[in-house]
Amino acid sequence: MTDTTLDDLGWSPHFSRQLTDDDIGEPARVSAVHRSIIEAITPRGTLKLSMPESAGNYAVGDWVLADAGAATRRLDRLTELSRRAAGEVAYTQLIAANVDTLGIVTSCNADFNIARLERYLALAETGGCLPLIILTKADQCDDPTSFVRQAERLSPLITAIALNAKDVEDAERLAPWCSNGKTLALVGSSGVGKTTLQNRLTGVVHATADIRQDDAKGRHTTTARFLRKTQTGGWLIDTPGMRELRLTDASEGIDQVFSDLAELATECKFNDCAHESEPGCAIRAAIASGDLDPDRLERWQKLEAEDRHNSATIAQKHARARQTEKKYDQGRAKGRQKRGN
Template sequence: MSDLSVLGWTPDRVGQLPPDSAPARVFRVDRGRLSVLTAGGEARVHPASALYDEAGSGAPAVGDWVALRGEQAVAVLPRRSAFVRTVAGRTSAAQVVAANLDVVLVVDALAGEARLRRVERYLAVAWSSGATPVVVLTKADLCDDVPAAVALVAEDALGVDVLAVSSVTGEGLDAVRALLGPGRTGAMVGPSGVGKTSLASALAGRVLGATQEIRDDGRGRHTTTARELHLLPGGGLLIDTPGMRELALYDDEGGVDAAYADVAQLAAECRFRDCGHRGEPGCAVAAAIDDGRLDPSRFTAWRKLQAEAHRQLLRVDARARRPRPGHRRELARGGEDGVLFRLR
């Protein structure tokens, strides 16, 4: 593969490469090893230990461009976009799910009742990624009224295209392919069992992972076990991700306000800038709920995600303020000019 533009490489990245290194794109991350695509084909390389940081965001991720020297990745090139979540549990560490994306496909299934709050949470993180979010509703062949189901999701997914697809009949697949032109990268994110692997296989024209039978409730079972980037027949690139049991926001309230643009706009129209939306006079949010323009559950979800993002921001800030290992020894010694270093 001599033409790296097929993988999404652009000439302006050349200046980001360290001296005496060659570019490669990460298509899979395993323990201590990276599988990469280079101008010469596939390779397995070791990431340099310097690439890992306490925050977790510096570690190579699927979709990253890395600089190679021999069989070692010595640098991660600056990301244009990244789908990032907080590591599961009470932590402030970040996990980059996929990097350098043009589009984030938020996948859910049309089988069963619509899970609007879950879609909104994924959209909040997708908006924060810097890529374009699109909702893809799979298993259209199992839905009795597809237009109505799409309209219900579209009512909440403001500013986002909502596509219905079926990996069985092929319905809607061309619309998804159109998002992934030559050199463009998309990532599929969503919970287990919504049909991500089947959709990826349908787009690739080959089986990409084992699929299991559909349960009585219309949901599939978890099949993908690792994030991986795939080349599609039309020249696009698609990252399939395992289902996420937990999707916690990572220090960005902007993505929440983008996903809930209607609620954020109402909040901006309140009489008082510090309105708590708990019955204060002139509260535009309360008025919209009272006259039926705003679903109370959507407002509650917005407040919950805003609070979650704020708490995570405080955790990240607290971690940044912690002294580095060995920093207290520097405090005791003082600088070369005798001035004592100060913790910030």
């Protein structure tokens, strides 16, 4: 990597401004996170670094300062993608950091789901990334443009592309989003073609799995996140297929995705309108006139309720952890007092 510069790795003035005279080490970009170490890329090559914090505080795509085999400091992120972790545990799980574009991969078949796309769009908006909807298996569909139109109707800011992930020239249409140091992250269900796209864009071949014919879903082939260089000079982060994407602290992103409803709600007679049977509800009026699909209102309310629940649950867990730590500190202080007496 002797010809690679920091700019080639995705460095920007956002990170330069954070450097101080007291900093120790050289900038390095995290390419993989393991339990006890992180791997990071510098213009000199790849490093393995120990971490001053837990692995959960680092994400693929992060920038750190590296010195003597250790990460001495993590720089503040420009963008951050995270979710509530799967299962019953209540904590935030980092997905990726410093991503320019979030490639939301679905396919022109039974996997296409408006509610799921809105969820991923809220993730992109919350994280500060540009959303790009990538519709794969276009070669297996009679009318892929119908899927493109459905995706584009979700927001005027959306770019949607239908392609055949197995076709090299088709995959190269994604080059503008992962060239010249730009970072593209791919998210979506298993079996929609994320790994195939990664193979085409990076030249690194990883195994792909067949999809089930009854529901168009596939088995997981990507089991971890890695930052890989693309053949056009950018970076790609492929993520494991997500069975569930639970949003947390995403209220602003949800409002952006459903900006038409959020704006319409300001015209309701009551500030706390639940949009059910209240008089003067602008949203119910729009539904009655046929200007608004009631299913869209239901999806908006569902995401808002989920986000409130997940955010509150994680906040409560953090509060309990702080209380426990405070009790331990008090107990240790009392123990030192007794020993001193």
